[in-house]
Amino acid sequence: MATDLLKEVEKRYLKQDLPDVKPGDSVKVKIKIKEGNKERTQAYEGVVIKVRGASVNKTITVRRVFQGVGVERVFLIHSPKVESIQILRKGDVRRSKLYYLRERTGKAARIREKINTEAKGKKQGQTAEV
């Protein structure tokens, strides 16, 4: 009973319209940023390398290489500060945590795309043949 009440409380704060984000997906996250009194939206694009937690505490880690530097941002996806999450491309990966991408900086973006698109294409081709 106790946990039910907790779940019910958490439910009030959950977003219902979130897409099903998985590791390997390329996403565009729009975040509300407050500057003084103004509020504006900032977009952040990258690859999801980690999905963690559950319910109100669910976060995704989005990685991108910006000016030669790898940047990873963690988003609390149910937070009102996260305006929207858009999946640009579904990735086909074989693990849930894509930490290996960190060691592949430099060529990371390209390699990542290749791996993902190739794997995806193969799979689609196979299913088509069958």
Next chain:
Amino acid sequence: MTFQGAIGKKRGMTQVFNDEGSAVPVTVIELLPLTVTQVKTKPTDGYIAVQVGYQDAKAKHLSKPEQGHLKKNKLSLLRHLKEFQVQASEVSQFEVGKTITPEFLTSIERVNVTGRTIGKGFQGRIKLHHFRRGPMSHGSKSHRLPGSIGAGTTPGRVFKGLKMAAHMGDNMRTIENLKVVLVDLESNLLLVQGAVPGKPGATLFIRPRKTLNAKKES
């Protein structure tokens, strides 16, 4: 001014988002319905207070005097009784048998929450009083021993109040100035920011924070 107290059960902790969109750690408290069981007045009792009862009980769990106290006013059997002080001018508002809703919470920002802390059992001086331990190696055997507890012939005794191993936890503690995050009287729900004493299921007494603290803050 309405009744300035509430009784609830701790249901656990989680996090929610506040108006600014930040995630805040909260304790979920389920508020219990309170029934007025006795109104104490100056002429009859020497002081002014309202006694409330909560949690239904079976007859076998209450003593005869307790049952008689409730039956006298044709009340259902209640497991626990608790007194709250009220202003002298407001005593007349309270009637035996009436149910109290903790409406004061809706108009209040911060509360004090009292509860019994988790019992830790008999604990040594290191855990209980944050003493340092002895060396673990180099031939030392005084790993967690208390060490000296005083001088010798003079004074010839151990001073009272010396910090020694003892039972830890299971004390009444009040956490002051907890922010009220959400009040939902329809579903008997109260969310306060931060931790409160006890495990889930623990009984908690909720009061508005004392004005003394309010003065200090401003």
